[in-house]
Amino acid sequence: ETGVTQTPRHLVMGMTNKKSLKCEQHLGHNAMYWYKQSAKKPLELMFVYSLEERVENNSVPSRFSPECPNSSHLFLHLHTLQPEDSALYLCASSLTTSGGTDTQYFGPGTRLTVL
Amino acid sequence: AQSVAQPEDQVNVAEGNPLTVKCTYSVSGNPYLFWYVQYPNRGLQFLLKYITGDNLVKGSYGFEAEFNKSQTSFHLKKPSALVSDSALYFCAVRDRRGGTASKLTFGTGTRLQVTL
Numbered sequence: 001e002t003g004v005t006q007t008p009r010h011l012v013m014g015m016t017n018k019k020s021l022k023c024e025q026h027l028g029h030n031a032m033y034w035y036k037q038s039a040k041k042p043l044e045l046m047f048v049y050s051l052e053e054r055v056e057n058n059s060v061p062s063r064f065s066p067e068c069p070n071s072s073h074l075f076l077h078l079h080t081l082q083p084e085d086s087a088l089y090l091c092a093s094s095l096t097t098s099g100g101t102d103t104q105y106f107g108p109g110t111r112l113t114v115l
Numbered sequence: 116a117q118s119v120a121q122p123e124d125q126v127n128v129a130e131g132n133p134l135t136v137k138c139t140y141s142v143s144g145n146p147y148l149f150w151y152v153q154y155p156n157r158g159l160q161f162l163l164k165y166i167t168g169d170n171l172v173k174g175s176y177g178f179e180a181e182f183n184k185s186q187t188s189f190h191l192k193k194p195s196a197l198v199s200d201s202a203l204y205f206c207a208v209r210d211r212r213g214g215t216a217s218k219l220t221f222g223t224g225t226r227l228q229v230t231l
Contacts, residue, residue, distance in 0.1 A: 004158070006158075009156075040124075040223060041223060042119070042220070042221045042222060042223050042224075043205070043221040045218060045219075056218075090158055090159065092159075099147075099209050099210075099218070099219070100147065100209075100211070101147060101164070101166050103149070103161050103164060104161075104219060105161060106151075106158035106159040106160070107158050108156070108157050108158040109157075109158050111156075
């Protein structure tokens with residue numbers, strides 16, 4: 001699990017705040033992902049990056065803004081969130097985005113609460 | 116579109132008994148199949164995956180899973196459950212065709228509760 005780290009682990013923010021989530025992978029992978037995990041729902045893929053280039057954006061509201069400055073780091077910038085955005089946000093990485101037999105490795109997540 | 120069904124929200128097992136966590140899938144092509152486990156306040160940890168070949172796949176912590184193409188299932192099993200196995204288990208599928216089908220699709224998860 002130490003291959004992918006996320007900070008902070010917990011975040012409480014108001015609807016007018018701006019905050020950022022950080023993810024770092026130490027696995028030498030070229031692909032990174034943001035997922036949203038809500039109770040009793042399947043994981044929702046939010047963004048996919050391959051070699052710092054965004055390759056997928058699954059109709060995520062613009063109040064979520066990803067940034068991938070290099071293949072080891074991924075950020076999720078948050079602003080003017082809604083209470084329904086409260087969830088566990090998971091970062092993952094894999095060798096490539098081509099799928100196949102690639103395994104995605106997950107970080108511990110950031111538990112976000114929007115008041 | 117691909118999908119995964121985990122029909123049981125929770126599975127209760129006594130320690131020492133065998134356990135099964137069920138998963139069925141739907142893909143247009145042939146699948147790659149994965150199992151992940153999530154302990155409280157932790158991210159998802161990879162357990163095992165089916166690629167090809169032997170239908171019985173062995174993974175971490177004594178878990179194994181059996182691929183059944185005719186029943187489109189990939190049930191997770193362990194011969195003897197431990198209390199420490201109590202966690203949330205996710206099945207995931209990916210279509211072998213790649214491209215937009217290369218997305219990993221997860222089920223809703225099954226909570227495993229192992230009691231003494």
